[in-house]
Amino acid sequence: MSAIVFAHHSMTPAERLRDAGWVAFVGLVLGIPLIGLTTVDVGGRLAVDTRFGLLAVFVAAAFSGRLALRWALDRLRTRKLARDRTSTATAADRARGAQRAVNLLGWIALGAAVALPIFYSDNRYVVDTATTVLIYVMLGWGLNVVVGLAGLLDLGYVAFYAVGAYAYALLSTQFGWSFWEALPVAGAIAAGFGILLGYPILRLRGDYLAIVTLGFGEIIRVILVNWTELSGGPNGIGSIPRPSFFGLEFARRAPEGEQTFAGFFGLEFSAMHRIIFLYYLILVLALLTHVFVSRLRKLPVGRAWEALREDEIACKAMGMNTTHIKLSAFAIGAMLGGFAGVFFAARQGFISPESFTFTESAIILAIVVLGGMGSQMGVVLAATLLVLIPEFGRNFAEYRMLLFGMAMVLIMVWKPGGLLAHREPTLRLKPLDTAARGREGAR
Amino acid sequence: MKKTLLATACFALGSLSTAVLADLTVAIAGPMTGQYASAGDQIRKGAEMAIADINARGGVLGEKLKLEVGDDACDPKQAVSVANTMVNRKIVFMHGHWCSSSTIPASEVYNEADILMATVSTNPQVTERGLDNIFRIMGRDDQQGMVAGSYIAEAFAGKKVAVVDDKSAYGKGLADEIAKAMEAKGMKPTLREAITAGERDYSGLVTRLKQAGVEVMAYGGYHTEVALILRQAQQAGLQLTVMGGDTMTNSELVTAAGPAADNVMFTFSPDPRKNPDAAPVVEKFRAAKVEPEGYVLYAYAAMQLFEQAATAAGSVDYAALEKAMRGGSFDTVIGNLAFDAKGDQQAPGFVVYRWQGGQYDYAQ
Amino acid sequence: MAYALQQLINGLTLGAMYGLIAIGYTMVYGIIGMINFAHGDIFMVSAFIAITAFTLLAAADVTSIPLALTFVLVVAIFFTSAYGWAVERTAYRPLRGSTRLAPLISAIGMSIFLQNAVQLTQGARVKPIPPVLEGGVVLWDAPGFAVQIGWSQLLIIVTTVVLMIAFTWMITQTPFGRQQRACEQDRTMAGLLGVNVDRTISLTFMLGAALAAVAGVMVTVYYGVVDFFIGFLAGIKAFTAAVLGGIGSLPGAMLGGLLIGLIEAFWAAYLWAEYKDVATFSILCLVLMLRPSGLLGRPEVEKV
């Protein structure tokens, strides 16, 4: 057994050293200009400062890090090989196992999500961070329709998020609409923008699509910055009303003739009431989004999106109107982005163009891709990771974005297909359980 | 759907937040990373020095101060996140944030959590929203713009003046106020332009200014762009005087613009470094190889403000502290501080400065 | 008229710079079909290297400008190519052969990483150097407005033209160029025919980085001010230029760069400067609607 296991190429210690030495050399070359040398401001002029000690530490770290990494990788590979050899599970079994694990994970996560504010009812930071995670989950699910299912690379998704947010901000501050009145309208406006973007770029493919969507996102942002009369320009829009609990405001004191949430339920006022309410609100919105998208996926339109991703020409040959399919994907993705935007505006109470930069689009896209294209649970996992890494990083202050970038690269290199790459068919001829039972019976 | 991960995360964070309660915790927040990180750097250096000094004097109400640093990268969303973190760490006082667009959303979080804040954000909106927990130790853009605009109208009468901004909340607000003040004095800007901050090429703007025969440019925005514009103007053979706002105090301007920086004038509160009472602190900073420029002394003063208000109130309870701050008058390195009902500094007084050979001084 | 001419010169300078960076995008895209989002940040790294090199020279009292420029160029090209190589090796090579999006995300991560690495190691402050090439020639002394081209502007335009010619020669005439084109057409086949695909791809990244290094040095000379944030906008604009010209096409990247430089210059000169980016992207959309593969891109025949 072990002879077979070790049959694959394994490095000799000398090779390992040489390999690590090479990495250390590269580290040295890369480190000289940025770590070894630095410029400092001396009375209005620059002077070069050397930090060769730091450079030496860096090179040593590269050397030992590489040794450790290689060793760990070899160990892992050996183990995996051994496992593969002993395991007799078929692909179907494994798929079923994966599916069960994902389902289980989903239910656990749902339970955790519902219970979270109960355990952290006085911890504003945790509830608020969880709310941020859920906003990204919702955005991820929306973009998943466009990128993960329909396979249309969209680098300007933040535009729809912005449209939703500004639509709610304007409707509420200018016309006094409530959150619930504005939500569907803002979603519809965002969907309209989705179609507006979709039309001119129907013919474009792949990376051309990417740059045009990126441009669209920038256009929306530049307009928001400059059209001061509409959007408040760089000042943004402030004092956006918060959603109320069936007409009960979350405030210390109620306006004339109205009651507050705390007053109505006879509670002492606490700012946490609103935070927790907002959390449950986005949880409900996100769950609705999930149900909506999962159902759509199992409908003709969802299968058409996936087919479009797989092969556009074959779609045409099957008599499918690819124009409508693309536009519906853009419209639905945009609408969900718009909903998330409405919630964002309601939660922040203040929006400005700075929240809707390209980086935001890139992060949402990263959530979809890191999660595993088209996988709903993958989005949850990736959104959680991408929000929490920088939050944890706050303890590392200025290193946090460095870690964030590094994590993006590492996760991608580790799992190029995304964290959860398994695709569950939208329908089966024979349900899995009966298929399994049939086989067991045959044994 | 969510997060087994988050659950574990929460436990970790929860334990963290309880670990820091031993001392009185105060915080600063601003752009420690990102495009404006150098301002965050100034704030941190100032605050660290102040905390060290206060603790050396025995702390506040017998307790040592502990500093928390929040990084919002000037992103409103991160600012709210930072604010929540700070609320969890049970801070009693916040100096920040720096960008107005971060201060505004974050202040609502602090307000709900009953945390006092002293900010240097200059956007009028910061104190115009009726929040009782926010105090501004810096002037407002509208005051600043008025001083700059009137100065231009008087000192450069008969010359062609362009008003330019960088489309940031701060820059546009300031530029609008300058233009308004100029017009009030009967001077119409020859050009009203905007640029995109973060770009490097302003030769288009420079050529346009040259074409219009502009000699003076009033600028709302940050110093980096001014340095670039000046360099490019020089290359295009255009003599340009710039009038800017408080951001021009950054000595990066001089390093970046070179000798052309001598053409930069700006408005700022009376120089705290010139405050004779501040001399020992200034010396101390210089000894630590920190030039106490820009926001360094403001951060120092903010901590002093807290120290004195807490001592006066005899407690760090919100209500008592708020009352002490609003009613009191405090001697800090940036001079005497007292606040009006909105929380704006009374008599902020802007002065026009001019860079001269790497130093700035009052313009004649 | 004089005004327009001056804006033309400004636009050309800017466009040449975009073009130089865009070639890096286009070469990488051509060979492995991915958008190297970190390319703008490679350019930023090179500008920092140039700043350090210039400062070292100033400290060593080197006053000869040609000598200084050559030294800085060599240093910047060497180190930046190393960065190009390392980025490809760590972030992209392991992802070769996976989905199209995986390297894109990895590249975005790399871009964030590089930006913050530079900020941490070199500081967030703006890095200036004293003007290297001052002055210029007055081309036309029109009444009330002297059209002027700075030496540094001239340097940028000339360098770009020379590099463009050199690169075209290299791609069309040298063995490396042949291998590079072979990998572009069919990587598997090229590998089977004895082309060292990994090496060719690495070299392509290094060449792209070298061009970015040249652009970085030029930016340092021209603007004299560098910070860790310059890669982002320049990267996006250069990427736009590459797509406008037809991604994968070298002359296309140059043409796209020049066009974008000129559009920006003239739009800002005569219309609303604040909507400059809207104009750039709208024109890009229009061009792509009419020619879905860009101006000089090979039209993708719908192979059925």
Place this chain on the structure above:
Amino acid sequence: MTTLLSVRNLTMRFGGLTAIDDLSLEVPAGRITGIIGPNGAGKTTLFNCLTGFYKPTFGTLRLAHPRRGEIRLEALASHRVARDAQVVRTFQNIRLFPKMTVLENLIVAQHNVLQRASRFSLAGLLGLPGYRRAERHAIERAAMWLERLKLEALADHAAGDLPYGIQRRIEIARALCVEPVLLCLDEPAAGLNPRESAELNELLLYLCRELGMTILLIEHDMSVVMNVSDHIGVINYGRKIAEGPPDKVKHDPHVIKAYLGEDDEVGEIEGVAP
């Protein structure tokens, strides 16, 4: 014998290159018509014109649709050729939806019917009985074709993971789910081994003889074409050089010349050699 499709004076030019030159052809209903010709003769271009992927430079393509009357194919966009005229094709280099299962591939082919039944997804989202019924029908239809093509055991496998020969069959099954009036197969035997090729013959004959389907077939493999076709058109350099029943075409001197030309791969083209 009625004519289902009549091609008249079809010309397709790409810039200076004339891929199809004044081609006229009749496709009889209920029969298998083979199109043969050397590489680059314009066979696939003909298919692309027929199915709306190319707009012909010149010429008409009339389809005598049994229920909808005459349809001019050259005026239709590609998806409408499949949807409205029910002319469905397969591809030379298989174009399945590789990550979707075999069953899903076949259900996607029924998109238009299902989409209508789902009423812009509303009925589908609510799970109304009308849509459920339509979905059940679609699955039944797919299951029927899977059974007839001996694919039912693979129904829940990702199509892209299956062997080449099976993918060919899936592609045909998928096309059949669109209920074609005219089924156009582009080299269905390419890459098949002799046994698979023989199975394909059987399948084609079954479709035509038992189900009365009209099939237009492009093929290189002479054993398939000659054995199953009722009618054969030969094209070379975009022109029709012969037309008629297999036996006649086999002995046509133009065909022999086009195929054999100057070189002598006689043995390769089995069935054409005299």
